[in-house]
Amino acid sequence: MADQPDILRIALAQLNPTLGDIAGNIEKAREAHNDALRMKADLLLLSELFISGYPPEDLVLKPAFTDQCMQAVESLADLTKDGAPGIIVGTPYRDETGLFNAIAVLDNGKVQTWRKKVDLPNYGVFDEKRVFDKGPMPGPVNFRGVRIGIPICEDIWGDLDVCETLAESGAEFLLVPNGSPYVSEKMDVRHQVVIRQIIESGLSIAYLNQLGGQDELMFDGGSFVLNADHHLAVQMNQFEDSVISTTWRRADDGWFCEDGVKANLPDSDEANWRACVMGLRDYVNKNGFANVVLGLSGGIDSAICAAMAVDALGEERVRCIMMPYAYTSEESLKDAADCAKALGVRYEIVPIEKPVTGFSEALSELFEGTNEGVTEENLQSRARGTILMAVSNKFGSMVVTTGNKSEMSVGYATLYGDMNGGYNPIKDLYKMRVYKLAAWRNENVPSDCLGPSGEVIPQNIIDKAPSAELRPDQTDQDSLPPYPVLDDMLECLIEHEMSVEDIVAKGHDKETVLRIQHLLYIAEYKRRQSAPGVKITAKQFGRDRRYPITNRFRDG
Secondary structure, three states: OOOOOOEEEEEEEEOOOOOOOHHHHHHHHHHHHHHHHHOOOOEEEOOOOOOOOOOOHHHHHOHHHHHHHHHHHHHHHHHHOOOOOEEEEEEEEEEOOEEEEEEEEEEOOEEEEEEEOOOOOOOOOOOHHHOOOOOOOOOOEEEOOEEEEOOOOHHHHOOOOHHHHHHHOOOOEEEEEEOOEOOOOOHHHHHHHHHHHHHHHOOOEEEEEOEEEEOOEEEEEOOEEEOOOOOEEEEOOEOOOEEEEEEEEEEOOEEEEOOOOEOOOOOHHHHHHHHHHHHHHHHHHHOOOOOEEEEOOOOHHHHHHHHHHHHHHOHHHEEEEEOOOOOOOHHHHHHHHHHHHHHOOEEEEOOOHHHHHHHHHHHOOOOOOOOOOHHHHHHHHHHHHHHHHHHHHHHOOEEEOOOOHHHHHHOOOOOOOOOOOOEEOOOOOOHHHHHHHHHHHOOOOOOOOOOOOOOOOOHHHHHOOOOOOOOOOOOHHHOOOOHHHHHHHHHHHHHOOOOHHHHHHOOOOHHHHHHHHHHHHHOHHHHHOOOOEOOOOOOOEOOOEOOOOOOOOOOO
């Protein structure tokens, strides 16, 4: 029957919008619509809040912003005239009842209808209840004779039975626009969420996810289609923007999607690497920086950040500076030079003896009668931080800061020194994960990475004991437990919120656990002043884990 087609071609657009760039996002939507037109698609699906970018946070509270988003949607409607593909697109939407996270269905040259997100996430990185109003339980949309349910992201993750309600009200299959941030090994979780909704609704489901970095959050794509029989019909890649065509057919037992693209998804090491790289690339490019600069110390953290920066931006946009002092070893000088050579980056040496001596002389009267210690050590770090910020100011380069999650957890970092910087690609990677990824990168080069193949992080950097080199013969383990032990304690405390008693029961020394817990709490003020970085774990500092700075609670 003409009003009840038995086939529908749907283009899935897994794209990388820029938050606040309404004109740029509209242009991306137009290009995707041209692709859909060439594919002879009937409908184009774009991701959650695509027009504004996601998550827009308090920006949507500005009426001028929301109005421009809605006007942009109206302009897109013209593309759907004369039988051209329809469009489903996410946008902030305001009417007399409130402000909503919504989608518009565009067809025949106009906005046919709106649907509003019901389940507003209010946990982890999400606080949509702060800015959006809850939408009513939706019914399906009639698109060219087919009744399509369009739950929005959390509508399939939560417990409000949105999918089941759509099925009961006549939806024939579900198209789900998402803004689901990357967390290591999350793809399996997404598949399980969709399978649960298939069981509840009995309907085939297309899951379309956003791509790209937005401040701390990384959206990895990985869009897919699961049919009602749980068969994976389509799997798009992670970390790659693309528009693909899917073919849907009506059968006796309902609609199903024909087999299409079946991408081989990256393993966890590759996915984590590419998330860090894309997060850094998008932060630099979307904020308009021409290039980056970082201190290359000869240690593992700065080496892996240099490699990520080259993979993200290319060698010509990365500048590395070695800043030696009296305690910098010849080994570190050689390792830093070897790393820079392997990566092909611009490399310079700026000794810090004069500025450190100058600071020491300036403070000599104030410090008279005191013993040298951490204060004097930190002058070295702060001299280096000042030099990097001076280069940034002079040449417009963004400083990449290089502290890993283990160090940031216990405050093993210097404010206004090695913490200086605009972005930190390894901020959410524990130290042992840093070592693992460094070894992995020496054996692999993902297709979207711009750096060279081969050993880009010298093996000696991976093998030697880590040290800040702020005093003679110093190693990190002088003041911290071995990193495998420390990381396990930190994961227990941070990712799992375990009690001291339970951590000790795992075999850890109680006094050490109590000390690490104390360091974790008192370093909160430092983390509040740290650069943003890519979210990799379930409990990233900042958006995920919001502990008070002033806090006298101690477990155990």
